[in-house]
Amino acid sequence: MHEWALAEGVVAAVSRIAEEQGLKRVTEVTVRIGELQQVDREILIFALDQLRPPIMRDAKIIVEEVPARLRCRVCGHSWRFDPKGLEEEVSEAIHFIPEVAHAYLRCPSCGSPDFEVIEGRGIWLASVKGLRGDG
Amino acid sequence: MADPRLEVIDRRLSTIDRIIAICSGKGGVGKSVVASMLSLLLARRGLRVGLLDLDFTCPATHLILGIGDLMPREERGIIPPEVHGLEYMSLIYYTGEKPTPLRGSDVSNAIIELLSITRWGRLSHLIVDMPPGLGDATLDLLRLIPEMEFLIVTTPSRIAFQTVKRLIGLLKRLNRVILGVLENMARESSELVRGEVEAMGLNYLGSIPFDPGLEKALGDAEALLQTDFAASLNSAVLSLLPD
Numbered sequence: 585m586h587e588w589a590l591a592e593g594v595v596a597a598v599s600r601i602a603e604e605q606g607l608k609r610v611t612e613v614t615v616r617i618g619e620l621q622q623v624d625r626e627i628l629i630f631a632l633d634q635l636r637p638p639i640m641r642d643a644k645i646i647v648e649e650v651p652a653r654l655r656c657r658v659c660g661h662s663w664r665f666d667p668k669g670l671e672e673e674v675s676e677a678i679h680f681i682p683e684v685a686h687a688y689l690r691c692p693s694c695g696s697p698d699f700e701v702i703e704g705r706g707i708w709l710a711s712v713k714g715l716r717g718d719g
Numbered sequence: 720m721a722d723p724r725l726e727v728i729d730r731r732l733s734t735i736d737r738i739i740a741i742c743s744g745k746g747g748v749g750k751s752v753v754a755s756m757l758s759l760l761l762a763r764r765g766l767r768v769g770l771l772d773l774d775f776t777c778p779a780t781h782l783i784l785g786i787g788d789l790m791p792r793e794e795r796g797i798i799p800p801e802v803h804g805l806e807y808m809s810l811i812y813y814t815g816e817k818p819t820p821l822r823g824s825d826v827s828n829a830i831i832e833l834l835s836i837t838r839w840g841r842l843s844h845l846i847v848d849m850p851p852g853l854g855d856a857t858l859d860l861l862r863l864i865p866e867m868e869f870l871i872v873t874t875p876s877r878i879a880f881q882t883v884k885r886l887i888g889l890l891k892r893l894n895r896v897i898l899g900v901l902e903n904m905a906r907e908s909s910e911l912v913r914g915e916v917e918a919m920g921l922n923y924l925g926s927i928p929f930d931p932g933l934e935k936a937l938g939d940a941e942a943l944l945q946t947d948f949a950a951s952l953n954s955a956v957l958s959l960l961p962d
Contacts (some may be wrong), residue, residue: 593725593726596727597726615723677812677814683826684829686825687818687819688817698820706832708720709721
């Protein structure tokens with residue numbers, strides 16, 4: 585499962601931040617997943633739970649889904665990415681490397697492949713909350 | 720707050736002894752053929768070798784090697800399939816032959832994604848086919864893989880070599896390891912490139928004559944290894960390869 589690789593990154597980032605901030609205990613971790621990458625939320629949460637290090641033992645894990653919005657660089661049209669109707673192979677390709685969307689998607693207004701992902705691309709660690717000292 | 724992908728790149732590359740970027744100042748100098756052939760030559764010496772094609776907009780190593788319809792396996796990331804004894808990774812698995820126009824930020828994102836999810840095996844060498852020039856991919860790899868070594872390909876053309884000198888200037892300023900400069904597609908004997916490379920205090924790895932038989936061998940790994948190009952490359956990079 586590809587989600588495991590992403591979860592591994594999240595856990596590594598949380599551990600580093602906790603150490604840098606002198607946290608004894610992490611109480612809450614918020615992860616944002618962009619719709620473009622179509623990360624399986626349940627698998628990601630399961631993987632995060634399985635991989636959680638001792639410092640994250642009791643941490644609440646929040647996963648927020650962010651809609652993917654694309655904007656054409658040629659005509660300025662913006663639209664929401666809709667995975668429905670994509671062939672399974674295409675959907676899977678975008679899941680692994682979201683940038684390959686440029687091989688398959690076109691601006692619905694002018695047909696250009698020159699678009700940008702304004703938001704909702706992939707996975708992001710949004711916040712880490714925790715307690716310093718013995719708290 | 721943090722991009723979790725950046726946290727695991729070191730770990731993903733920790734199973735690899737040496738990472739060698741095959742790069743050039745401009746396109747069309749034979750960089751992808753050198754990367755593919757070098758990978759095959761190393762693998763034929765019994766070494767565990769990987770080849771990573773990062774020339775996203777103009778990938779060619781899959782055509783040079785003839786990879787067939789293999790796909791990576793998904794297992795807590797993606798595991799590159801084995802192609803002619805190489806662990807081979809390319810964006811081509813996910814784009815096919817469709818044109819994939821990418822802006823700089825997209826190139827950066829795709830590189831970070833590939834490096835963070837690809838699970839290489841235990842490798843002595845990972846050969847990286849770089850896009851030409853000093854663009855985003857080169858800058859990203861300088862940032863993400865500081866231990867990367869550089870093998871620079873040029874042709875005897877003064878134009879190609881002039882662009883290579885810019886690349887060398889950047890790498891030297893950043894104190895990166897330059898294994899040497901390889902002169903490809905030589906049609907006649909010339910000391911221009913050798914002289915300038917040695918004057919810069921770098922290894923001149925040798926000159927590979929233009930091989931008219933190479934085109935016919937493309938897509939066939941066994942035929943590639945029988946070419947004059949393979950023999951010349953083998954001699955040129957001998958000093959870089961383990962016994």
